[in-house]
Amino acid sequence: MPVSVLPASRAPFRGVRPASRFRRALPVLPAFLAAILAASPWTAARAASGAELYAQQCAMCHQADLKGLAGQYPPLGGRVDKIMATPEGRHYLADLLTHGMSGPIQAGGAAFAGYMPAFKQLSDSDIAAILDYVSDQGGTKPAPHLDAAEIAAARGRPLNVRSVLEERGALDAAHKLP
Ligand code: HEC
Secondary structure, three states: OOOOOOOHHHOOOOOOOHHHHHHHHHHHHHHHHHHHHHHOHHHHHHHOHHHHHHHHHOHHHHOOOOOOEOOOEOOOOOOHHHHOOOHHHHHHHHHHHHHOEEEEEEEOOEEEEEEEOOOOOOOHHHHHHHHHHHHHOOOOOOOOOOOHHHHHHHHOOOOOHHHHHHHHHHHHHHOOOO
16 A cells, blocks of 8 residues: 555645655656755855865965065966966976975066975865966966866875975976966
């Protein structure tokens, strides 16, 4: 005997057995769940995480407006999107975020000689999300993005703050850095 929570007379589809009604609803279940996920605040929070992570991890040095601080921290806004436009540039950014960098550089027409810490403690996807957020703030449309797999590959490379500085020098010679 079919089990129903509604008396047969009040069931919305009179004559349709509850079990077959459930089977008919099954194919739309994934779409229904996807719609709930897309509308949920949880998904909205994930989408904002690049900006949030930048605020937590980077803004104290490079500043909330991404303009850096004269003589101390290089500007990132309008520069990282250009650096990310080439494969070598993405390679450098992935190496930089996973190994750090120290030594004199020219950035945005000004000189800096500081220490950029490594962010090994963050996940590959978090690092990619931060760099994508910074790239999005530049003028390049569509803004280049990088893949979490590119960050994962960088982790395994034997680098240090000095060799990343050398990599930047080679990159600058091949594709003049902004
Ligand atoms: C403690 C301060 C500090 C923090 C925090 C910091 N940076 Fe840096 N960053 C620097 C300094 C200093 C340099 C320049 C290093 C040098 O002169 O060799 C730099 C360089 C860079 C560069 C290279 C710019 C170029 O022209 O090649 C990028 C990109 C960058 N930082 C991104 C980030 C991101 C993204 C975060 C957050 C995940 C971050 N930084 C967090 C201090 C910081």
